[in-house]
Amino acid sequence: MTDMSMQPAAGFFSMRGITKVYPMGNEEHTVLRDVDLDIAQGEFISVLGPSGSGKSTMMNIIGCLDTPTYGDYFLRGKPIADQDENELAKIRNREIGFIFQSFQLLQRQNALRNVELPLIYAGMPHKKRLERAEEMLVRVGLQDKLWHFPNQLSGGQQQRVAIARALATHPTILLADEPTGALDQKTGHQVMELFSALNQEGHTIIMITHDINIARFGSRIVRLLDGVLSEGGPDDV
Amino acid sequence: MFRENVKMSWENIFANKMRSFLTVLGIIIGVMAVITLITVMQSATKEVTGQFEALGAGTVSVRAPGTPLKRGLSESDLKEIAALENVSGISPEITTGLSVVYGRSLQEDVSIEGYGFTYFSRNNATVARGRPLLPPDEEQKSLVCVIDRTLSEKLLGGTDPLLKEILINGMRFRIVGILADPESENVMSQFAGANENGKVLMPYTTLMRLLKQDLVGQISVYILDTARADETVEALEAVLKKAFNYKDNSYSVINLESLLDAMNTMLSLMTGLLAGIAAISLLVGGIGIMNMMLVSVTERTNEIGLRKALGARPASIQVQFLLESIMLSFIGGIIGLILGLSASYGLCRLLDIPFSLSLGAIMLGVGFSGAVGIIFGWAPARKASNLNPIDALRSV
Numbered sequence: 001m002t003d004m005s006m007q008p009a010a011g012f013f014s015m016r017g018i019t020k021v022y023p024m025g026n027e028e029h030t031v032l033r034d035v036d037l038d039i040a041q042g043e044f045i046s047v048l049g050p051s052g053s054g055k056s057t058m059m060n061i062i063g064c065l066d067t068p069t070y071g072d073y074f075l076r077g078k079p080i081a082d083q084d085e086n087e088l089a090k091i092r093n094r095e096i097g098f099i100f101q102s103f104q105l106l107q108r109q110n111a112l113r114n115v116e117l118p119l120i121y122a123g124m125p126h127k128k129r130l131e132r133a134e135e136m137l138v139r140v141g142l143q144d145k146l147w148h149f150p151n152q153l154s155g156g157q158q159q160r161v162a163i164a165r166a167l168a169t170h171p172t173i174l175l176a177d178e179p180t181g182a183l184d185q186k187t188g189h190q191v192m193e194l195f196s197a198l199n200q201e202g203h204t205i206i207m208i209t210h211d212i213n214i215a216r217f218g219s220r221i222v223r224l225l226d227g228v229l230s231e232g233g234p235d236d237v
Numbered sequence: 238m239f240r241e242n243v244k245m246s247w248e249n250i251f252a253n254k255m256r257s258f259l260t261v262l263g264i265i266i267g268v269m270a271v272i273t274l275i276t277v278m279q280s281a282t283k284e285v286t287g288q289f290e291a292l293g294a295g296t297v298s299v300r301a302p303g304t305p306l307k308r309g310l311s312e313s314d315l316k317e318i319a320a321l322e323n324v325s326g327i328s329p330e331i332t333t334g335l336s337v338v339y340g341r342s343l344q345e346d347v348s349i350e351g352y353g354f355t356y357f358s359r360n361n362a363t364v365a366r367g368r369p370l371l372p373p374d375e376e377q378k379s380l381v382c383v384i385d386r387t388l389s390e391k392l393l394g395g396t397d398p399l400l401k402e403i404l405i406n407g408m409r410f411r412i413v414g415i416l417a418d419p420e421s422e423n424v425m426s427q428f429a430g431a432n433e434n435g436k437v438l439m440p441y442t443t444l445m446r447l448l449k450q451d452l453v454g455q456i457s458v459y460i461l462d463t464a465r466a467d468e469t470v471e472a473l474e475a476v477l478k479k480a481f482n483y484k485d486n487s488y489s490v491i492n493l494e495s496l497l498d499a500m501n502t503m504l505s506l507m508t509g510l511l512a513g514i515a516a517i518s519l520l521v522g523g524i525g526i527m528n529m530m531l532v533s534v535t536e537r538t539n540e541i542g543l544r545k546a547l548g549a550r551p552a553s554i555q556v557q558f559l560l561e562s563i564m565l566s567f568i569g570g571i572i573g574l575i576l577g578l579s580a581s582y583g584l585c586r587l588l589d590i591p592f593s594l595s596l597g598a599i600m601l602g603v604g605f606s607g608a609v610g611i612i613f614g615w616a617p618a619r620k621a622s623n624l625n626p627i628d629a630l631r632s633v
Contacts, residue, residue: 086551121548121553122548
């Protein structure tokens with residue numbers, strides 16, 4: 001682990017010896033053990049694991065919402081571990097496009113305003129924001145739902161708004177956490193097809209899921225079990 | 238960014254209209270109470286002190302019953318007082334009640350008042366027709382007088398009193414002037430009470446001659462620079478002590494200026510006290526805002542987490558919530574200001590005192606409400622900005 005950190009990977013995405021320990025009373029609970037992961041630009045990688053395997057923690061660390069107890073994480077050559085709150089906020093804004101299981105749209109705002117949100121924090125001027133937000137909504141096929149509110153949209157459409165929002169700042173990676181978890185199978189598949197299409201366009205996607213059928217949409221699958229990560233192709237299940 | 242925050246805060250305030258209104262109501266009542274109380278109290282103070290000043294700012298009233306050996310101030314004492322530094326003039330005052338005769342009619346118990354000419358030059362009495370009493374009258378102890386309308390009507394009936402002669406104690410006096418009616422507006426003159434039998438004003442020297450006395454029991458001393466009134470009063474007292482051979486209780490000095498000061502102090506104390514009570518309601522309003530903001534932070538935990546995940550810095554979350562509470566209390570402040578000013582205008586009309594707009598009260602009300610927004614919004618905004626995005630996102 002130490003010798004790894006001596007030679008920081010200048011790669012696109014690299015994790016070395018990531019370990020996350022939570023104190024539980026007097027004991028310590030290790031959620032992630034010595035995880036190494038490298039991802040190349042343009043990959044569509046599925047992190048597959050059952051609940052309790054450390055998936056959420058993995059997602060939080062990748063998304064820069066949390067920092068590892070030990071280990072190094074480089075995103076586009078930038079070390080994440082020693083950044084402060086404000087720097088992390090900036091990285092989340094510029095580098096990560098979050099897609100959540102429960103969509104996480106602001107119910108009081110229409111689709112455009114929801115997609116606009118990360119651009120506000122990026123400091124983009126108003127007019128440019130609206131153009132970009134519209135462009136993204138057109139990309140996910142919602143050109144006729146720009147002014148609809150989340151409660152006027154179906155689940156699949158809401159997740160598309162969320163994907164448009166994740167795309168808005170042209171992030172380095174799209175980070176999806178069970179993106180089909182709240183959708184029926186058919187809609188889920190449509191969303192996954194959109195992911196595949198986005199990947200074809202060159203977007204790097206990291207998807208965290210427990211569902212092997214969903215994971216198979218990725219070009220590469222890694223498995224997470226009890227905090228230990230192992231490589232495994234889609235076909236060896 | 239700031240504009241976006243204002244917009245978002247505004248939307249959030251309007252998303253909960255009823256709750257926002259009730260919260261704002263606390264501030265409205267607080268600001269309204271502060272502004273109304275201060276404005277009305279200040280208007281009243283202005284009115285009362287104005288009347289006091291009209292009565293005689295810079296006037297020191299001296300009563301000198303004197304000692305058994307010397308029952309009043311002699312001519313030389315008066316000269317000495319008049320010569321004191323910072324004294325613009327003095328007016329001895331002698332009052333008695335005598336019968337007055339004109340032709341065949343007689344009026345008993347008329348107030349006969351002797352004054353120095355300064356009494357007129359200081360506008361203590363205005364002459365409606367004819368002339369006031371002048372320095373030569375005083376020097377020559379002339380047998381002239383000014384009478385008021387009451388006496389004129391009772392004694393002379395319909396005839397023009399000017400230059401008529403009346404008889405007092407067997408001496409003939411020429412009427413040279415008629416007093417104007419005292420302004421009914423002036424509370425203090427009503428308090429002094431108008432003599433129902435009328436009055437006659439004459440030079441005090443003449444009245445002394447009439448009464449065959451050579452001492453004066455009461456004088457008004459007019460001070461030039463009221464800021465130095467205290468030293469002048471001291472010097473005055475030194476003269477008085479000497480005049481009465483340092484006997485106790487031989488004289489008393491009433492300084493209207495110091496009376497006015499005492500009253501002003503009391504009134505401003507009362508204003509402060511009332512404003513303090515009103516400020517308590519503003520405090521309660523502020524707690525209302527804090528309560529609403531805390532509820533709002535809890536309700537929007539998820540939204541805060543999302544915003545953080547999308548790249549909001551802790552500071553921008555804090556600013557957003559702080560702006561919301563400031564806007565709430567500012568809206569309350571503005572409405573409270575308008576209502577408070579209207580209420581105080583109405584109250585002033587009702588109490589029949591001139592309404593005076595107090596800039597201090599306005600700034601206090603608006604500044605206070607803004608401060609309440611910042612102070613009571615700080616903790617909830619801080620709480621929101623410190624939320625961990627992971628926990629916040631999980632709260633769905």
